[in-house]
Amino acid sequence: MAESVFRRFSQQITLIGAVVLFVLPLLGIPPTTYLTLTLAGLAMGMLLFLVASGVSIIFGLMDVLNFAHGSLFAWGAYVGFTVFSLLMPWVEADSLALNLAVFLVAMVTAMITVALLGILLERVIVRRVYGNHLFQILITFGATIVLVELIRVFWGPNDEVMRVPLTFRGNWDILDVIVYRYRVICIIIGLLVYGGLLLILKKTKLGTIVRAGVEDRDMVQAMGHNIYLLFTGVFAVGAALAALGGLAMSLFSLQVYPDMGGTYLLFAFIVVIIGGLGSVTGSLVGALIVGLTYNYVAYLVPWAAAGVNILIMIIILLIRPTGLFPAGE
Amino acid sequence: MSEAILAVSGVHTFIGQHHILQGISFEARADAVTVLLGRNGAGKSTTLKTTIGLLPAARGKIVYRGKEIQDCKPYEIAREGIGFIPEHMGIFAGLTVEENMRVAMLSEDADTHRRLERTLDMFADLRKFWRAKAGILSGGQKQMLSIARAIVNKTSLLLIDEPSKGLAPIIVDVLIDAINQIKERSVVILVEQNFYMASSVGDYFFILDDGMVVHSGEMPALIQDEALQSRYLGISKIS
Numbered sequence: 319m320a321e322s323v324f325r326r327f328s329q330q331i332t333l334i335g336a337v338v339l340f341v342l343p344l345l346g347i348p349p350t351t352y353l354t355l356t357l358a359g360l361a362m363g364m365l366l367f368l369v370a371s372g373v374s375i376i377f378g379l380m381d382v383l384n385f386a387h388g389s390l391f392a393w394g395a396y397v398g399f400t401v402f403s404l405l406m407p408w409v410e411a412d413s414l415a416l417n418l419a420v421f422l423v424a425m426v427t428a429m430i431t432v433a434l435l436g437i438l439l440e441r442v443i444v445r446r447v448y449g450n451h452l453f454q455i456l457i458t459f460g461a462t463i464v465l466v467e468l469i470r471v472f473w474g475p476n477d478e479v480m481r482v483p484l485t486f487r488g489n490w491d492i493l494d495v496i497v498y499r500y501r502v503i504c505i506i507i508g509l510l511v512y513g514g515l516l517l518i519l520k521k522t523k524l525g526t527i528v529r530a531g532v533e534d535r536d537m538v539q540a541m542g543h544n545i546y547l548l549f550t551g552v553f554a555v556g557a558a559l560a561a562l563g564g565l566a567m568s569l570f571s572l573q574v575y576p577d578m579g580g581t582y583l584l585f586a587f588i589v590v591i592i593g594g595l596g597s598v599t600g601s602l603v604g605a606l607i608v609g610l611t612y613n614y615v616a617y618l619v620p621w622a623a624a625g626v627n628i629l630i631m632i633i634i635l636l637i638r639p640t641g642l643f644p645a646g647e
Numbered sequence: 648m649s650e651a652i653l654a655v656s657g658v659h660t661f662i663g664q665h666h667i668l669q670g671i672s673f674e675a676r677a678d679a680v681t682v683l684l685g686r687n688g689a690g691k692s693t694t695l696k697t698t699i700g701l702l703p704a705a706r707g708k709i710v711y712r713g714k715e716i717q718d719c720k721p722y723e724i725a726r727e728g729i730g731f732i733p734e735h736m737g738i739f740a741g742l743t744v745e746e747n748m749r750v751a752m753l754s755e756d757a758d759t760h761r762r763l764e765r766t767l768d769m770f771a772d773l774r775k776f777w778r779a780k781a782g783i784l785s786g787g788q789k790q791m792l793s794i795a796r797a798i799v800n801k802t803s804l805l806l807i808d809e810p811s812k813g814l815a816p817i818i819v820d821v822l823i824d825a826i827n828q829i830k831e832r833s834v835v836i837l838v839e840q841n842f843y844m845a846s847s848v849g850d851y852f853f854i855l856d857d858g859m860v861v862h863s864g865e866m867p868a869l870i871q872d873e874a875l876q877s878r879y880l881g882i883s884k885i886s
Binding site: 523526527529530533534536537538539540541542543544545546 | 699700701720721722725726731733737739740741742746747749750751753796800
């Protein structure tokens with residue numbers, strides 16, 4: 319009886335736990351620092367959401383464990399870095415219009431380039447291993463090695479400094495709360511992408527078919543929809559989101575380096591497990607939990623910052639193995 | 648006698664290492680309901696899945712309206728005008744009833760919308776729960792939705808897998824009425840273990856055993872043949 323009640327309300331219990339986690343740090347952190355950390359956590363969460371939503375949709379619809387997602391993320395960062403390098407006068411110009419323009423050019427270029435790379439990856443490699451998780455892990459891990467080595471070939475093995483557009487730098491001081499401009503931009507980007515994805519998934523027929531495909535691929539095929547074309551499209555969108563995440567994260571961390579994808583891929587998988595596979599809202603909630611927790615714990619107990627999210631993931635797996643918002647619920 | 652709209656000949660299907668269909672052959676005639684009968688594991692559901700392309704035919708031919716479809720992909724077969732209702736109904740539980748129907752509609756033209764209205768008139772409950780998540784529907788309502796989705800397009804052949812499974816007798820009667828209406832517009836191949844339902848809607852029958860057809864004929868003959876019912880379907884008269 320108690321077990322069934324617990325199972326029935328596991329989503330609510332977990333969400334209450336998340337709210338408690340959100341408020342609890344106030345006991346040990348001064349309010350102004352807490353607000354600064356919260357903004358940093360929200361910004362980090364939004365960036366993780368960009369990476370995790372792609373992983374989530376690709377796994378949810380295609381049942382593909384794409385370990386190459388991290389290298390696509392790195393490719394996005396490097397393509398953006400190249401655009402920034404070519405248009406450096408725009409980056410350093412004291413003009414919001416030019417700064418926005420260079421960011422938009424870099425974003426579009428990175429997303430298109432990596433989407434095409436994603437299509438190639440899906441058509442040439444992933445399509446051969448549908449339905450076999452072990453082969454998917456091996457082959458996409460192999461693809462990661464190739465893609466990261468290609469970064470070293472094209473851009474060199476060293477870390478590079480990513481220059482943030484001039485008007486995106488610095489901070490506002492609002493009632494002693496430090497608000498970094500670029501973090502606000504990250505939050506806006508994350509919200510726009512979330513809104514856009516929800517709009518497409520909920521309000522368009524294509525989005526409805528994708529959501530149906532997450533639940534039952536065979537049935538979608540038996541209804542006359544070319545699931546393979548849909549797979550390619552979803553893979554391309556997932557890759558483009560990874561590219562956007564890579565570009566935005568490189569501006570957040572002020573650097574690009576060939577192996578940067580691996581670090582964030584781990585975070586992305588944690589986010590997806592917490593949020594639930596195939597769910598965009600789940601990815602957003604999971605990413606915010608990870609981003610906020612990471613920042614609070616990094617301030618309070620720095621050595622535990624990396625481990626706390628793994629702990630949360632384990633707790634979620636025990637309480638609600640399907641994640642907070644699995645597709646189909 | 649009407650001609651065959653679907654001819655399955657010598658089809659073999661494997662699921663993993665298991666040789667499920669072992670050279671099955673049958674025909675579905677136009678203007679009729681063909682019922683596939685047999686015990687659990689005889690290969691009835693596998694026959695439907697192979698026909699719609701969800702399972703690959705290792706050998707044999709499946710000819711639909713003169714065209715070989717055994718090597719086609721499921722979506723290509725569905726676009727030829729074959730509808731499929733699986734045993735588990737295949738409802739998208741997280742989508743609303745409206746969204747389930749939208750996914751099913753291959754076109755948004757006036758004809759499709761007319762068929763949608765006619766289908767909703769046939770299954771009034773679907774209109775009532777139009778904006779509700781399909782996951783909250785009862786078993787009978789889910790079955791109605793699965794049939795509605797299959798007939799909203801211009802379907803000339805409908806494959807239905809055990810629609811009566813787990814449903815109350817009163818709902819089974821509703822389904823019988825529905826299938827009798829559908830058969831006026833579309834050829835139906837029905838897999839069924841419920842002999843009451845099978846005999847109420849079927850015109851022709853094929854009994855499957857170990858992945859092969861072992862008996863076939865007209866339904867009235869099977870209704871009379873208690874020995875055959877007992878031998879292959881496990882039906883025996885209570886004395």
